[in-house]
Amino acid sequence: MGEDRRKIKRNAEFRRLYVTLRLRQCRSAIRANSHLPQSMMQCTIAIETEGPGRPISRIQETLTLNLPIRETWLDTAKGLGITLVVMAHVLDHSTWRWAHPIYFSASLFFMPFFFIISGYLFAVTERKALLRKRVQGLLIPYVMFLGAIMASVLVVDFVRGDTPAPWQIRELITDALLGGRHLTRELGVFWFVTCLVATQLVYNEVAIRTSGPTDPGMLIFVGASVGLAYSIQAYWQDLRAPLALTNVPLAIGAFWFGHFLRERGMSALWSAVFVVAVAGVALAAARTGSDFTFSMKNAIFGPPLLGLLVALAISTFILGLVRFMAMPSLRIAPLAEIGAASLVIMFVHQFVHFTLRDFGMSSELALIALSLGLPYLLYRGLRSSRILSPWFIGSGDLALSIQLMRRSLAFRAG
Incomplete structure (x- = not known):
């Protein structure tokens, strides 16, 4: 009888932990897709339970959450905007004869x-x-x-x-x-x-x-x-x-x-x-x-x-x-992808730009491409990290990141 109670207690703890983790994942998805308008998202949680005297059964619970859907045209707008920012900042330090008119127009x-x-x-x-x-x-x-x-x-x-x-x-x-x-x-x-x-x-x-x-x-x-x-x-x-x-x-x-x-x-x-x-x-x-x-x-x-x-x-x-x-007939996904990375590009592009200039690069096209491309690659790397993304791009679960860092430090210390 005592063993059955311990099994029930362990399964209850497992269910609470599993539900907590899945809810955290759903909340992270909501934060990562924070544009309006609202749509519905279903988050399905499957829980395995084992009761005394009966085999393992599978309970499936579906949670319906309000999940905002990204409006990709806004990401496209941000992508175009951040491209103009990078271009203007590079041309502001250029000797090309058209640099100033282009910078003035964008500014x-x-x-x-x-x-x-x-x-x-x-x-x-x-x-x-x-x-x-x-x-x-x-x-x-x-x-x-x-x-x-x-x-x-x-x-x-x-x-x-x-x-x-x-x-x-x-x-x-x-x-x-x-x-x-x-x-x-x-x-x-x-x-x-x-x-x-x-x-x-x-x-x-x-x-x-x-x-x-x-x-x-x-x-x-x-x-x-x-x-x-x-x-x-x-x-x-x-x-x-x-x-x-x-x-x-x-x-x-x-x-x-x-x-x-x-x-x-x-x-x-x-x-x-x-x-x-x-x-x-x-x-x-x-x-x-x-x-x-x-x-x-x-x-x-x-x-x-x-x-x-x-x-x-x-x-x-x-x-x-x-x-x-x-419009669906026009393919502008790369610009929307740059827009999704616009915050990281905003932060990093001037460091890339001035560092490359200081080391002798003078081609405006190369400077613009690298000042966009390198921060974008950094964004992709940060986005894929559950530890770093909450700290550097504001998406993901900050508490989970701290928990993962503690586990990593404890593992290395052990």
Whole structure:
């Protein structure tokens, strides 16, 4: 009788462990596919049980979970966007005669473009849940890549025979803690992540208290934010705020536009009218001498309001083009795959770019290809690791990663 009880207890423990592991796998799948709209996913759990006096039986339980399905056209849009970012950053240091015109054209919209996509994916969320999601999905990878690239920069300097002085290391660490415009060269793109997180948290607070992107309260908030952004450009452009917080007001304008497109939509006709109208006004302003230089990181936003409208209009055109390209008859899977890796490419591409330049590579095509390709391969490797993926790409189960690391360390110690 005692043996039967022990068997029942062992089987109960087995069932609890198995169910826990399968639920964890399902939750990891949900986090890895966090785009809307919602669809249904069935997670089947098979449990083997053995009762006293009867053979092993198999119980199958099916759990139905809400699993968001990825909208691949958004990955395609991100893929195109991150390709333009890499191309622009490489050409910004090129002597090719067409480099500056191409860089200038891309810089008019490529950073607001990512805030628009983020706004398109936005859904009002309970504040603690959103903070937890952003910490795991963005801030932990931010810290991990920041530390990894800082260490890599020091290693490259050592290999080149350029050993940094202690004060240079202290300055590097101080700049890393301050973030934003304090980060340059290999770390220069990291401002985007802290700005994005702050934008999402602030916008969500207002969205909780309003009924949508066209609510009067939301419109007043967005208008005030954009007004503050151009005040910063006019009076405090040289202010290097920690964590790129002075970029948040303009980012809110772009983020709101993405949210508006998702909630209210814009027909092809109205999109065309918007793009043509903004283009006409911008061309007229350019003929009168208006400067459309746009560098979001440096609080240079172009002519008041018109600079932002140009970014929104170009982004509207690009998003419409991408949605057309995403038709089943057109094969653009590689671009969507690059989009899925866009965060890792964002973090790593400048390190690859500057390191290759410092070692003598000067071909723009090779630099662009390698600055995209090497971070993409890194993304594939990180994604396949249950230990590293939660820390570097924000997907997977962080608790499971810690558990696996502990087991690995215990095994090696044993």
